[in-house]
Amino acid sequence: MKPANSVMSGYGTTVFEVMSRLAIEHGSINLGQGFPDGNGPPEVVAVAQACLADKPNQYPPMMGVPELRQAVARHDKRFHGLDVDWQSEVIVTSGATEALAACLFGLIEPGDEVVLFEPLYDSYLPIVRRAGGIPRLVRLSPPSWHLDEKALRAAFSDRTKLVLLNNPLNPAAKVFTRAELQLIADLVIKHDAVAVCDEVYEHIAFADAPPFIPLISLPGMRERCLRIGSAGKTFSLTGWKVGYVTATPALLRAVTKTHQFLVFTTPPNLQRAVATGLDLGDGYYRDLVGDMQAKRDRFGKGLAEIGFGVLPSQGTYFITADFRPLGFNGTDEDFCRHITVEAKVTAVPVSAFFTPEQPPRDFARFCFCKKDEVLDAALERLLKHFKG
Secondary structure, three states, rough: OOOOHHHHHHOOHHHHHHHHHHHHHHHOEEOOOOOOOOOOOOHHHHHHHHHHHHOOOOOOOOOOOHHHHHHHHHHHHHHHHOOHHHHEEEEEOOOHHHHHHHHHHHHOOOEEEEEEOOOOOOOOOHHHHHHHOOEEEEEEEOOOOOOOHHHHHHHHOOOOOEEEOOOOEEEEEEEEEHHHHHHHHHHHOOOOOEEEEEOOOOOOOOOOOOOOOOOHHHHOOOOEEEEEEEEHHHHHHHHHHHEEEEOOOOHHHHHHHHHHHHHHOOOOHHHHHHHHHOOOOHHHHHHHHHHHHHOOOOOOOOHHHHEEEOOOOOOOOEEEEHHHHHOOOOOHHHHHHHHHHHOOOEEEEHHHHHHOOOOOEEEEEEEEOOHHHHHHHHHHHHHHHHOO
């Protein structure tokens, strides 16, 4: 039999799936895969339930139902001061990962260079490579996650087509500063490139961090940015897989043509429910980030008391910890397997978010968007294991 596609078949099962299976096998508290314990805002879920009975369950418009596209435009104006034409500048996707695929497949030609920042979300490189793009990686290293200007400039060339930016950055939990964003914007403009902005954690940037600024809001970037949002992250409804892209018509046309051949559309009841969510009052958004920050502080304090070196978490719902102070001398993969089997707590090795060339091996990523009692139980297990 002839072989499968060489790009995709070259990748193994994602680290999230591997660690989740191991967690189930050993009855571990799974703080590896990033999904909240809650069930989302009740009023949003209620709309989804009602629309199953009261609205058509047939194919909705390929671009998305008008209610959600209008709500995305209102949201972008309300929170970021953007003037968006919902009819020509917003498309609904089946999650942010599909949005990324539609953007990258729609914009990259074979041989185009793509600037990416590592650590990076695991779907980025497979999609870029399958589209024929040539990755140019800029590494941010723990514990500071500093963006090196010299390295960034060196990644750009006359062949640069696109920059893929995740802000806030998973798993580094870094929020890019205005100065860093301006540097990226300047290089995008200089090299006549575009930026795909994965901004799914836009509402989980903490009060003690730089303020979240969408790259599209910087001078000269409105016509060069595709901005991706996610209902899964904003409303803690990761299983719904509802995302959205905002971009100028010239950029969005390529995304739309790709989207129609990937999934075509997204469940209409979920779209209408997300529209309700985007119009929730300011109190919801304050509570979201406030609750997550409290969980971050609670769990980070507990890790530090056990002896971990806890890195700053400026956004997302992840925290990175250095396990070397505990005396463990194996790799991060060894450590995550060890605590899953022996302490019954699961984390993800940070090296999984880097390319294989000398990734950091001393760090584990924990997800803290869980109930307080779950976080406390995990800390108790880790404390008992490492301190006896």
